[in-house]
Amino acid sequence: MTIAEWAKDVVLRLARVPAEPQVPEGAEESVRVFNAGRNYFAWRLIVWGLGNAAIALGLLVVFGLSFIPKLPSLVRTIWWVVEAGAAGLFVASIPITYFLQRLNYEMRWYIVTDRSLRIRSGVVWLQEMTMTFANIQEIRVNANPIERLLGLANVEVRSAGGGGSAEHGTSSSGHVAKFAGVDNAEAIRDLLVGRLRVYRDSGLGERTVEAQEPLALSAAREVLQETRALRNSFAGGLRSTQRG
Amino acid sequence: MSVAPIPPHIVAVERPRESLMTYYVLQAIAANVAFPFVFPYLYFRYHTMRYRFDTDGIHMKWGIIFRREVLLNYSRIQDIHLRSNLIERWLGLARIEIQTASGSASANMMLEGMDDPEGMRDFLYSRMRGTQEEKAGNAADPLAAVLHEVAGELREIRALVEGTRA
Numbered sequence: 364m365t366i367a368e369w370a371k372d373v374v375l376r377l378a379r380v381p382a383e384p385q386v387p388e389g390a391e392e393s394v395r396v397f398n399a400g401r402n403y404f405a406w407r408l409i410v411w412g413l414g415n416a417a418i419a420l421g422l423l424v425v426f427g428l429s430f431i432p433k434l435p436s437l438v439r440t441i442w443w444v445v446e447a448g449a450a451g452l453f454v455a456s457i458p459i460t461y462f463l464q465r466l467n468y469e470m471r472w473y474i475v476t477d478r479s480l481r482i483r484s485g486v487v488w489l490q491e492m493t494m495t496f497a498n499i500q501e502i503r504v505n506a507n508p509i510e511r512l513l514g515l516a517n518v519e520v521r522s523a524g525g526g527g528s529a530e531h532g533t534s535s536s537g538h539v540a541k542f543a544g545v546d547n548a549e550a551i552r553d554l555l556v557g558r559l560r561v562y563r564d565s566g567l568g569e570r571t572v573e574a575q576e577p578l579a580l581s582a583a584r585e586v587l588q589e590t591r592a593l594r595n596s597f598a599g600g601l602r603s604t605q606r607g
Numbered sequence: 608m609s610v611a612p613i614p615p616h617i618v619a620v621e622r623p624r625e626s627l628m629t630y631y632v633l634q635a636i637a638a639n640v641a642f643p644f645v646f647p648y649l650y651f652r653y654h655t656m657r658y659r660f661d662t663d664g665i666h667m668k669w670g671i672i673f674r675r676e677v678l679l680n681y682s683r684i685q686d687i688h689l690r691s692n693l694i695e696r697w698l699g700l701a702r703i704e705i706q707t708a709s710g711s712a713s714a715n716m717m718l719e720g721m722d723d724p725e726g727m728r729d730f731l732y733s734r735m736r737g738t739q740e741e742k743a744g745n746a747a748d749p750l751a752a753v754l755h756e757v758a759g760e761l762r763e764i765r766a767l768v769e770g771t772r773a
Contacts, residue, residue, distance in 0.1 A: 379696035385725065387732060478738055489696070491689040493728070497737025498685050522685040523708035537688060537706045537714055562737065582754030589761035596768050 371466060374486070380470070384483040387493055389476030395554065397473040400546030402513035404468040407544075409509065411464050415457065422450055463487070473542045473551075477558060480520065482540045494540050497562050498522045502555055504548050516548035517541055520555065616723075617660050617730050623720025626698040628653045633694060658718070665705075667716060677716050681734035683707045688714065689728050703728055 364372075375382065386394050429442045466486045474481040483491040500523050506516040520540040542551055631649035638645040651671040659666040664680040685708050691701040701724035704714035721727045732738060 378693055385729075388729075388738065479732070479735075487693050489689075489691050489701075492686055493689075493732055494686040495732075495735050495737030498735070522706075524685060524706060524711070537686065537704065540686070578748045578751040579754060582751040582758065585758040586754050586761065589758045589765065593761055593765040593768070596765050600768060 367465075370462065371469075374462075374466065378486060380486055380489060384472050384474065384481060384491060386474055387476055387479045387481050389478045393475075393477035395475045397475070397542065397545060397547070397551060399468055399471045399544045400513075400515050402515055402546065403471075403544030404465065406510060406513055406515060407464045407468055408461075411460060415453075415460075418453055422446065422453065471543070473545070475551075475554060475558070477561075480540060480555075482542070484543070492537075492540055494520065494522055496558050499555075499559060499562075502552060502559075504552055506548075510544070514546050515544045516546075517543050518545060518548050518551050518555070613660055613662060614730065617727070620658050620660060620721065620727075622658070623653065623656050624700075624722055626700055627720030630695060630698050630700055653720075656719075665716065665718075667718070679705060679707060679716050681731065682736050684731060684735045687728055687731055687735070689724060691724075700724075703731070705731065 374380075386396075426443075426446055429439055429446070434442075463486060467484070470484065470486055472481075472483045474483075478497075479493055479495040481491065481493045483489075499520055501521045503519045503521070504516050505519065510516060518541070520542075522538045522540075524538045542548070545551060628650075631653055632646075635642050635646035635649055652669050655671055656669040657667070664678060664683075666676065666678050668674065668676040685706045688704040688706075689701055690704060695701060700720060703718040703721060703724055705716045705718070707715050709715060718727065
């Protein structure tokens, strides 16, 4: 067991994170479990790195401001002590947040069954969402330029209902299930579309009876076929009596 | 959709578990300056919170000055969230957020302090639209059944006709 694995184990136990999500009820052979793509960790690191760079820059600016002339030396000393404390905290947090990024990348499950999908993510702030295909309204696939460079995309599945935050593109809106950073978005989209096809009346709106029609239709065809066969057999009988 | 009886352990849920109050106290302390305002609100929220699970849906009510009651049908549930932060998990809590198709991004109902959040989620999931429908929809199409019977009768008649001729 490597140190990283050991640390992961300890963190998960301390944070009481259940190891793997339960698969929602559904036909067993239909269960497909997806994870974030290999490059998703790289993408997370980019975002994390930019965030940290912004903090470092902020600290630097605050440090620079302390050189304002005519500042009493006592104020300057206090300023530097506070600044040093903040910088120390920041440096100490880097390995921790790095490790959490890694865990966040590893602890992601996108489960699809024949009836529903379940998305589980997060380590400290654990989130799990379940949605049935019968309630799905739309599917979107999107990717920004950097994600495309990394071969990643996000598949978003939406159910009915508004969400003020949907415009910001975050998944904080409750009605969005996001397959974040997958490297097989096309396959997932096709799978979802295929599963959705079964539910003709999925989402809101007028219910169509189409989904039930084939059953009655095939039965009606059978009736037609039988009637025709009966007529033929009558016709055959008549011909033979006329001849005879 | 057939109405199956509600499992007894679900019907038994009426009050949130006690550790929710612990969590509320911590939450109020975290609000520090706002403590005098947050604490009474959470205190009364905890003590007046009542759940009722019946065959159609969930009733939840709380509040002492502003009384609130939320009713929600199982079949109208759009999606179920199970969320928890570090402290909630240490206390064995999780919140179940239920959303319907009404126009808000936040949850329509938040079930807090359940004894078995995962079990509750599974129960709600089993009542959602789309988990049972398939079975119910295809099993009994009365029109198809009648047509099959008609076809069977016709087949019998043909057999009779062909039999008398031969």
